[in-house]
Amino acid sequence: MTKPRILVARAIFPEIIAKLAEHFEVESNPSDEIWTKAQLAAKLADKVGVFTTGSERIDAEVLAAAPHLKICANMAVGYNNFDVDAMTAAGVLGTNAPDVLTETTADFGFALLMATARRLTESEHYLRAGRWTKWSYDMFSGSDIHGSTLGIIGMGRIGQGIAKRGAHGFGMNVIYHNRSRLDAALEADCKASYVSKETLLKTADHIVLVVPYSAASHHTIGAAELALMKPSACLVNIARGGIVDDVALAAALKDKRIAAAGLDVFEGEPKVHPDLLTLSNVVLTPHIASATVPTRLAMANLAADNLIGYLTKNMPLTPLNRAVIAIK
Numbered sequence: 001m002t003k004p005r006i007l008v009a010r011a012i013f014p015e016i017i018a019k020l021a022e023h024f025e026v027e028s029n030p031s032d033e034i035w036t037k038a039q040l041a042a043k044l045a046d047k048v049g050v051f052t053t054g055s056e057r058i059d060a061e062v063l064a065a066a067p068h069l070k071i072c073a074n075m076a077v078g079y080n081n082f083d084v085d086a087m088t089a090a091g092v093l094g095t096n097a098p099d100v101l102t103e104t105t106a107d108f109g110f111a112l113l114m115a116t117a118r119r120l121t122e123s124e125h126y127l128r129a130g131r132w133t134k135w136s137y138d139m140f141s142g143s144d145i146h147g148s149t150l151g152i153i154g155m156g157r158i159g160q161g162i163a164k165r166g167a168h169g170f171g172m173n174v175i176y177h178n179r180s181r182l183d184a185a186l187e188a189d190c191k192a193s194y195v196s197k198e199t200l201l202k203t204a205d206h207i208v209l210v211v212p213y214s215a216a217s218h219h220t221i222g223a224a225e226l227a228l229m230k231p232s233a234c235l236v237n238i239a240r241g242g243i244v245d246d247v248a249l250a251a252a253l254k255d256k257r258i259a260a261a262g263l264d265v266f267e268g269e270p271k272v273h274p275d276l277l278t279l280s281n282v283v284l285t286p287h288i289a290s291a292t293v294p295t296r297l298a299m300a301n302l303a304a305d306n307l308i309g310y311l312t313k314n315m316p317l318t319p320l321n322r323a324v325i326a327i328k
Contacts, residue, residue: 004311006049009040011057012075016300023308024049042064046325049307054078054160058094060086069308075303077101078240080213084321094320095306099157100298101290106161108264108289111239113150113162113206116283118142125280132252143205143232145170151204153197153220154211154239162208167191175200201228206236213240223248228257236262238289241269250275253282264289264312272279 003025004075008017011032019025027043029035035043038157040056044066052058056078063069072082072092082094115121123140126132150166152159155178166172167190174192176182181194200207207229211217221235222245228233235258237244246267252258254275266272269287278280290296303316310316310325319325 001093005046005050006051006307006311007043007047008051010053012051012053012300013297016297018303019301019304020051020307025248033269037062038267044069049073051075051303051307051312052081054081056081057081058087058088058092059083063087063090063092063152063278066092071095071307071316073303073306075299078212078260079245079320080242082320088321088324091312091324093316093324096320097299097301097315097316098318099205100302101295102157102161103229104292104295105158105238106165108291109158109208109210110165112238112262112264112283112285112289113208113236114145116236116260117145117206119260119281121283122280143234145172147171147173147175147204148202148205149175151195151200153200153207153209154178154194155190155192155310156210156212157184158238159208159210160186160192163190163192173203198224201225202230204233205230206234207235209235209239209243211239211243211275213242218242219245221249222250224248226258231257231259233258234260238264239264246273246276250279253279256281258292284298 006020006024006026008026008028011030017028019027037057046068047066048068052072052074052316054074058081061082069092073095075097077096077098079094079096083093087094103199119140119142150172152163155176163174167174173197174190176192177195177197177200198236201219212218220243226248249261250273260281264285265287275285299328306316306318314325
């Protein structure tokens with residue numbers, strides 16, 4: 001029998017390709033080309049499944065060109081590259097890769113917070129440029145992590161992981177804002193207190209953003225929100241580009257209306273707003289919060305298992321639009 005045809009849209013671990021090839025005829029992308037929407041749609045014309053990485057936009061236009069498509073499996077916990085309503089209307093299942101990256105991403109979020117607060121990259125650039133000729137009492141003085149107030153916007157699994165690191169590891173006072181309040185047991189486990197968004201912005205010494213991207217969360221932090229923050233505060237975004245208004249943030253950093261920012265995600269990435277590139281009080285990383293080999297392999301395996309589970313047994317592991325399964 002002819003195997004079902006699937007597409008792997010980006011370069012991934014060879015062992016994942018081999019795993020998928022046991023069940024499917026796989027068209028892969030070992031050169032890791034970034035396809036246009038038209039190219040992606042053309043490649044999906046005869047496919048029943050696609051392994052995506054977050055950079056491939058699946059919308060009504062692409063779906064219209066892919067009449068055989070049954071599943072899009074994202075190798076990411078976020079899925080703002082999916083138009084889930086359009087996929088549901090077309091009878092196409094979407095899946096993501098939650099849980100397997102929680103602790104690794106929380107580690108990185110805290111690392112980015114510390115690098116931002118303690119001015120690590122700024123001081124390293126200074127040293128590498130040969131500008132360090134003597135010690136001085138105020139050289140690259142940053143802000144303390146221990147005993148400070150950590151504000152978390154978005155208290156899902158990753159937000160909770162960051163809260164625990166702050167409260168249990170560094171004695172931080174943790175406050176959070178979320179669409180819904182955690183139950184009392186989870187709050188106690190995280191040593192976190194629920195507050196309004198305005199209170200968090202005004203109170204926190206360090207703010208970490210971990211909210212999923214949607215139209216409702218677009219520019220969760222803009223000029224008005226930045227104006228509420230302390231001049232000594234640090235802002236860290238490990239959520240998605242678009243959660244922060246990068247133009248407003250660059251202006252606030254330039255004018256020292258907040259002390260510093262750490263950004264792993266950007267509006268329009270991989271492009272970065274040029275104003276951010278000129279500033280010394282911002283730490284910039286290229287969307288690598290989940291980037292350890294074990295975690296990226298676990299994410300890829302979960303995406304592959306979703307494809308295999310759904311297309312061979314009608315049993316995906318982490319469906320997004322579960323209603324599609326019932327009408328398959």
